[in-house]
Amino acid sequence: MSQREINLSINGKTYAAAVEPRLSLLDFLRDHAGLTGTHVGCEHGVCGACSILFDGVPIRSCLMLAVQADGHAITTVEGLCNEDGAPGPLQDAFQEAHGLQCGYCTPGMLISAQALLAGNSDPSIAEIKDAIGGNLCRCTGYVQIIEAIQLAASRLREAGQ
Amino acid sequence: MTAATGDAGNAGAMGRNLHYVAQKRRVREDRRFVTGTGKFVQDVTLPDTRHAAVLPSPYPRARILSVDTAAAEALDGVHMVLTGQQMAADCNPIRLGLKLPEVKWYPLAVDMTRYAGEWVAIVVADTAYIAEDALALIQVEYEPLAPVIDPEQAFAETDLLVHPGHGSNVLYHGHFLWGDVDGDFAAADDSLSFRARWGRSSTVPIETFGALARWDAGTEILDIWASIQMPNFVELLASTLGYPLNNIRLHQDVDVGGSYGVKRGIKQSVLVAYLARKLRMPVRLIEDRLVNMAGGDAHGPDRIFDTDVAFTNDGIIKSLKIRALDDAGAYPGRAPFQLAKPISAIVGPYTINSVKYEAISVATNKTGQVPVRGFGQAPTNYMIEMAVDAVARHLDLDRLEVRRRNLIPSDAFPYRIPSGSDYDSGDYHTVLQKGLDLARYDELLQRRDKARAEGRLAGIGIATCLEPGGGNNIFEYLMDPTAEITTFMEACEVKVDPQGRITGMMGTTTSGQGHETLFATILGEELEFDPDEIRIVHADSLSALPTRSPVASRMAIMLGGAATGAAGKIKDRAMAIAAFNLDRPAADLEYSGGTISDRNDPSRKLTWAEICFIAYRAYHKLPPGMEPGFHAQFVFQVPGGGQLPDARNRVQIYPCFSFQAHIPYVEIDPGTGKVSVLDYAIAHDCGTVINPDIVRGMVIGGLAHGIGAALYEKFAYDGEGQFLSASFADYLMPSVHEIPDVKDVEHCTPSPLTSHGQKGSGEGGYLGAPAAIASAVNDALHPLGLTILELPMRMHKIEALINDGSG
């Protein structure tokens, strides 16, 4: 199958690759860029495990082709870490509040929460629910996830003062 | 820190001060998951890995007349196409739980398909994309046959058989009688009967099943990485492939993206193992979602209960007659045993005197059933709670009051139930009261009545349920007296290295339960070291001591027990070294944080570093006869029980019984039938809580899972056996919008049988929530004179019930 050249930025790093036009962005991130933090849950756009930031906007990477990312900037869960790979502030709040169990939905949850907090450091519960409403979690029942996002928001506000 | 029964997560047990157990401490596993560095099976890469894809059958029951793989094999990048016939020629049928020699289960359908979605062929190619392209090129000629879909029909059927060689569709049919049921029914003031139906749903982890295999021709070892949670997995793999057990190495350091019982993946693993050896290259199969839902063999119980209840005019329940008919699907695996586990808590938390239990497992042309969270206890709890509510309704008594009259009193423990279980400990009345206080029950009643006065349908649910934990597997014997199995042990090894650092080795995968945290916390507690400095590793199956995997709400009890035992041996060894070197009797010595000193003269002491040096380097300072080195192994037997059932089938299967009281509040839109769960209070008692965040997560997560089973989740089939729920858009798992703000409270009634008073907690929320939601929905429908006793209570069902009484 013919290949197409793409250039994109992932977590601030530039990637150039030749890919099949049918390759999903999700598979590109995992299998070609080696960023396995983004997970595969349904490949039909419902579970949110594959969520990434696409030019800052949360999207489902299973519903997009790698070629469509040409020229765009992507952030994956790995990009939420500090420089040294240690958990970033949002990730630390998820740890502190134990906003996860098996960790499979977690990257998608973090991406959705990151997008929310980027524009709103004082979200209501309803706003938090809307932000993660497209991310399924089988383990937690969501309560500790909401608490984790609230904790991250309150730390963000404290840091901003 | 108190040492008594009472408020928890911070309650101690056994009269000890606790430093790490029961403390709010971070869950160590979380760090790798939040940074995206967990290692799930799909993240394991080996050079030259090839990718597999499977071809599902479109028919629930059909003869396979021919399979033409030529075009698929000719496709560029395809390495092999394997059919059922070829696979069956080279393997044994997958061993089932019960001995059913004519129910032959192979990884791929041979000659006949038995459910829509059953795998007919598998392709291996350079990429998963090419493998899927090749699937479209396989030509299968089928002769469709009429399927058997309805379980009652399957039970009665003599011609239409899922496995003709077996002679009927009945996989198991057993009768149990505990106590004088006829006498109790005759003496009771009143009785009633009802039918309740638990729908086919499951746990549906967000990660599907996947497996990667590599055959090493040099060592003749099959290496396998799999998203597995299963006792006996390697044994099953070995018996199906015909390999010696020690030719297989399961890598248990793979993170499993949720399981809650279902990640069994045996046929998947047999396939990749076989193909990897045949092709001499690593082969992996990652189920896609549609394949997983239809043919991944991960459906749960699908059960019809017909129950008779005998009771007094005061609402005291005397006796139960239960008939449970369970639809195991086409290949039963361990499904029938899910009818046996509930025997351990067949009367729930109530003082019911006698029980008759008829358990039937039938085969139908549906996807096979596997163990699901609670192993059959959730449906049974649902039925028991529906019985209590029905008695209250019948007598026009308050549901709460009826429960209070029937709950086992706190001074009656250990309490023996008719089927032979001794419930270890409990304080059911107090926990229920805590739940009511948390729910602000009086205000909730006012809120409901106000809503009703305003013309809305509003209801409060009450469910008081048990969670058996830590079982010994003797239920197998109840169904198959040739299965003399009386242990379900768990083991660990603890090493202290020459630096004095501690490493604990466990022998199973983990799927979100926080076992590493559990293990480190208990080792830290026992050895008086900071758990964060203790390393935990998952040994592979060739290196590990016996494990039975994290099923049956057992790891806190069983790994906790093994860790405590091994830590005790480490301390004993340190003591022996100190006694010898300090020339003091061990009775005079005291252990504190690794240092051992003379109680009478604390300046005489041996530090941890000195003890480690002696253990590893100074043989001349070791007590005579002691082996050098510093490690300990411990294999923990399930506490209590351990004996086969008596002549009347009475037996102790589970040692520990956790308890919960659920109180949800719902409103129903009469126009659409939509149920909104607006509030939820749960009081929970699993004895000592090892890690409060983990237990809370399990409770709430299980509860959300139970809301799904009660209202939304269903693997639906149409009358022709076509599968209707392959996608997340059809199966309907609850999102955050369907889960209310849950209020939760812990109570602590320590178990006298476990190392720190702990009991199981992985299933509890799920074991009560479906019953509680059903109770709430029926309370809301009560003013209309309607009841619904079928799960899931999807909106169209409720709408039809309200608007034309049909349901």
Ligand code: FES
């Ligand atoms: S994998 Fe993309 S939404 Fe589920």
Ligand code: FES
């Ligand atoms: S943490 Fe397991 S699915 Fe969310």
